[in-house]
Amino acid sequence: MTGRLQGHVAIVTGGGKGIGRAVVDRFVAEGARVGVLVRSETDVRSLTTQHGDHVLPIIGDVRNWADNLAAVEATTERWGRLDTLIPNAGVYDFSDRFESIPGETLAERWREIFEVNVQGYLLAARAGLEPLRASRGSIVFTLSSSSFYAGGGGTLYVSSKHALVGTVRQLAYELAPEIRVNAVAPGGTRTGLRGADGDGRSLAEIEGFDAMVARNVPLGFLSEPRDHAGLYVTLALRSESGFVTSEIIRSDGGIEVRGGRRKNREQA
Numbered sequence: 001m002t003g004r005l006q007g008h009v010a011i012v013t014g015g016g017k018g019i020g021r022a023v024v025d026r027f028v029a030e031g032a033r034v035g036v037l038v039r040s041e042t043d044v045r046s047l048t049t050q051h052g053d054h055v056l057p058i059i060g061d062v063r064n065w066a067d068n069l070a071a072v073e074a075t076t077e078r079w080g081r082l083d084t085l086i087p088n089a090g091v092y093d094f095s096d097r098f099e100s101i102p103g104e105t106l107a108e109r110w111r112e113i114f115e116v117n118v119q120g121y122l123l124a125a126r127a128g129l130e131p132l133r134a135s136r137g138s139i140v141f142t143l144s145s146s147s148f149y150a151g152g153g154g155t156l157y158v159s160s161k162h163a164l165v166g167t168v169r170q171l172a173y174e175l176a177p178e179i180r181v182n183a184v185a186p187g188g189t190r191t192g193l194r195g196a197d198g199d200g201r202s203l204a205e206i207e208g209f210d211a212m213v214a215r216n217v218p219l220g221f222l223s224e225p226r227d228h229a230g231l232y233v234t235l236a237l238r239s240e241s242g243f244v245t246s247e248i249i250r251s252d253g254g255i256e257v258r259g260g261r262r263k264n265r266e267q268a
């Protein structure tokens with residue numbers, strides 16, 4: 001690692017595991033100090049064991065304004081600045097079909113997904129505005145291939161991730177020129193992505209998920225969280241992406257060109 005983020009301070013929400021954790025690991029390896037909003041003591045221990053005082057884990061819930069503000073305040077108090085904010089914590093709906101959700105519970109199910117996936121991102125962005133403006137920093141959201149296509153989730157997850165495309169665009173427009181607003185949109189990734197509180201399901205337990213993703217993308221494999229992490233570094237650095245805002249970089253194995261199915265290698 002070349003230490004491209006020496007002196008850089010970031011915050012990652014949901015950075016205890018999965019994609020967020022890979023971003024924390026990469027930022028620290030590049031020399032950054034990282035505030036990490038996590039939900040559990042286990043995540044705190046795992047982060048501090050690996051990264052010592054290069055990370056500042058803060059336990060909280062992204063659905064709450066006070067917890068987002070506390071993460072920003074604790075991080076800026078510790079290191080005096082904030083350069084990059086990475087709203088990333090998310091929950092999944094396990095592709096539940098729209099018709100299978102009883103009308104009586106639909107509003108509640110919608111709230112469970114949107115409160116984390118959309119409201120959580122807005123609250124984090126709002127909490128970080130002042131220090132990000134001061135540093136001429138940037139926001140890098142975690143979006144998804146479900147921000148562009150149907151079928152990678154159910155109606156609730158896909159609509160929540162589509163809503164974030166508008167969020168990136170409007171914030172990029174409103175917060176320029178001081179704050180750049182971009183995103184990384186991963187495709188299928190080996191993580192334990194879970195449902196809303198109390199749901200109990202996990203992506204890691206879906207049988208055949210690896211093979212299904214591998215079959216459906218031209219690059220032919222299920223990605224690991226670390227496969228996406230370098231893109232966050234590039235978007236965080238004004239020296240590398242200083243003229244870039246409202247951009248969403250897809251890191252999805254080439255879904256867009258698959259034309260309905262992956263090219264058969266034998267026919268290549």
Ligand SMILES: NC(=O)c1ccc[n+]([C@@H]2O[C@H](COP(=O)([O-])OP(=O)(O)OC[C@H]3O[C@@H](n4cnc5c(N)ncnc54)[C@H](O)[C@@H]3O)[C@@H](O)[C@H]2O)c1
Pocket residue numbers: 013014015016017018019020037038039060061062063088089090091116142143144145146185186187188189190191192193194203
């Ligand atoms: N895994 C995939 O295939 C995939 C693909 C595209 C996009 N994504 C997106 O990547 C992001 C990270 O997910 P992941 O796959 O790494 O899963 P993950 O479960 O490993 O990470 C999600 C993190 O969010 C945290 N979180 C959930 N609800 C929270 C809350 N209310 N408050 C605070 N933290 C909360 C979890 O504790 C966890 O650390 C999500 O936004 C997800 O939608 C995942």
